[in-house]
Amino acid sequence: MRLRALLETDALGLRLLGDDGELDRSVRGVMTTDLRDPSRYLTGGELVLTGLAWHRDAKDSEPFVRILAGAGVAGLAAGEAELGDIPADLVEACHRHRLPLFAVNETVAFATITEHVVRQVSGERAGDLAAVVDRHRRLMTSGPAGGGPEVVLDLLGTDLDLRAWVLSPTGRQIAGAGTPLPGPVGAELAGLHLAAVRSGRRAPYRAAAGGVTYSLFPIRNNSRSAVPASRDVRESVLSDWLLAVEADASDWPAARLDLLQGVTQLIAVERDRRDAARTVRRRLAQEVLELVQAGSPPAEIAARLRVAAPVLLPGLGAAPHWQVVVARVDWDAQGASAGTGSGIAGGAVAQALLEEILVDPAVTGPDSADRIAVAHSGDEAVALVPLPAAVPPSADTAGDTDPDGPETSAEGPALHADVLLAAVHAPLSAGLADDGRLTLGVSASVHSPEGLRGALEEARHARRVAAARPGRVCAAGHHELASHVLLLPFVPDDVRRAFTARLLDPLRDYDRRHRAELIPTLESFLDCDGSWTRCAARLHLHVNTLRYRVGRIEQLTGRDLSRLEDKLDFFLALRMS
Structure with a gap:
């Protein structure tokens, strides 16, 4: 903004002392001081407000004004409340150094001027940043991302002093600028966000975690935009990302809110790109699942697995072992049309949720799930998870008969049902509220196509065991299928x-x-x-x-x-x- 605009704002009570030849100077900030030498706090472009407490006699004005002019400030505004009329020596010193000088009426508080300048400057900077965001969004839509959402999050920090992070529905950090958000804080914010969405509140949502206030902005896929009022919000609540901003947006002007909405739209482009990248893995999982369920010959299933393995585990030298994970999200029928059940496509919801659950929570970034293949059929989602096979025993130990000798594990680290849900239980429970349930079953690992059908049935049966338990989020693993359960005729x-x-x-x-x-x-x-x-x-x-x-x-x-x-x-x- 320009000094001339301040002078033309009657509510600020400013009166120009001297000529108007320098009123086109830009104001980039405001500072209040009564120090004789405030140079250490000046960066240039400020409107300096002073109550003249530093002024003892006429010789004080020249060094004070010389310091301000040397620092490149935009102008000086002196209050009339302390000394009445502005000292003539100060007016003369400002004229010599060509520093615009204003008198501030005693009825106007410095805080009023400060608030006005900060609001105007911040709004203009937000407008400039909005243009950058829009340009970056168009670049991401039409070609390579050129740095991804981190670039704009960096701009939010440098231009508007806003720290922001992109989080998954479970609180995992997908993008951020500067210091990462602690995992427990991310999970808590995700839970508060999901609860706010389910309650029907209007975004952005104000939330507090770890003694800090945040504003939470939903990020929805561009492909479906915002969920229309005619659709059930439960169709997307468990899959949408969120933008967490370390600030209270409740009193933000419309321009800044619009800017943040533009940022969410930009990040939604990255979300769409991530989903597109998963298409191949989803198709591979779907093909294998259909073959297994159709009872296809093991050789045909093995051929599909040979195609899937290099995609899911690039650079793998040996055939991996596999685990199967089955998930189902069920919603109560309350509020749905008569005869339509809950009216929600449970398989697609479970697919997106299972893809997120299977990501290592310690890994950040939108491409961290590049080894997860999840298909869905009906109301069920099925994940095919590769496990790197361990190095086989060497030839010189193959005949070792020492009963107390070392044993090499047949596979890499396997998935465990309770571990999968440990970090995501709280936020997902908030999203499921009092009308949804997530149940999950995990099979043992298998090393051949012949074992996949049994692994699938085992994971499904484990999920049914989990469904028999109380709670909104439940899981069971193969190790919980005890022998007395296997005696039951329906197994x-x-x-x-x-x-x-x-x-x-x-x-x-x-x-x-x-x-x-x-x-x-x-x-x-x-x-x-x-x-x-x-x-x-x-x-x-x-x-x-x-x-x-x-x-x-x-x-x-x-x-x-x-x-x-x-x-x-x-x-x-x-x-x-």
Whole structure:
């Protein structure tokens, strides 16, 4: 803004002392001071307000004005409340240094001038930044992003002193400028955002976390824009991103609110690009799922997996193992049209949510989920998760028969149901409110196409186990499918076979590599009712050797043969094998 505009604003009570030749100077800020030497606090372009407390006699004016002129301030405004008329020596010093001087009427507070200048300058800077945002949005729409949303978040910080972060619906940071937002704070803000959306409040939403006030702006896909009033907000609440700004936007002018809305639209372009990048992975998962459900030959499924593996695990040298995760989001029918149930396409909602849940919460960025393939069918979403296979044992250890020797894990880190939901339970519960449920099931890992159908059924059955529990967000894993559950008639045969393979395959593999005869040892130990002496005599072994073998069985399976439940599991697995 210009000095001339301030002089023409009657409410500010300014009166020009001297000629008007310098009134076209730009004002970039305001500072109030009564220091004799305020140079350390000046950066140039300020309107300096002073009550003249520094003025003792005529010789004080010249050095004070010389310091202001040397710092490049835009002008000086002196209050009349303290001394009445502005001293003539000050007027003369400003004239010599060509520094515009204003008198401030004693009825006008400096705070009034300060607020007016800050508001005008901030509005103009916001307007300039809005043009940058619009230009950047057009660049992102028409070609390469040129830096992505971080560029505009940086501008918000440098031009408007606003710290901002883009968060997923679970609070994971997708983009940000400067210091990352702490994970617990992000999760809390995501929960508050989801709760506000479900309550129908008008955005932006004011929220407090960690003693700091934030304003939360929804970010919705450009492809569907804002959810129309005729559609249920629950269709998008669990998948939309949000922009968290460290400020209270409740008293912001319309121009600044419009600017932030422009930023959200720009980030929505990045969201659309991310979704487009997932298309290939979604299609691969859909093809594999359809083949598995149709009972296709293992060779055909294996061919599809060979295509999927390089996409999901680039640079992988060996075929991975696989886990299956099944998710379902159910909503109450309250408010839906008669005969339409909840009226919400649950499979698509569960797909977007499962893609987010499977991302490592410690990883930031919009492309952090590039190894996740999720398909959906009906109201169910199914994820095909690759696990990097561990390096196989070397040739010189393949014949090692030491029962107490090291054992190489057959796969990389596997997914666990309780761990998956630990970091996202709170925000998702807020989004589900009192009329939605998320249930999730996780299979054991399989290493061949033949095992995928069993893994899928196992994950589905685990999800049904989770659905039988109370709570809005529940999960269950393959390890929770106990032997007594498998005796129930409604349990699919594939689940039974998967249970047996999971329990006995580690022992079979060990026997094949080490000729350790763990399976026969286990059968004899159970037949002898756990008697060490009778079992050792039957196998013609020393009792210590038998103890080594049983210890190896327990180590490989994670079971305890002194527990009745684990003995029963092994007994049933051997009978069903």
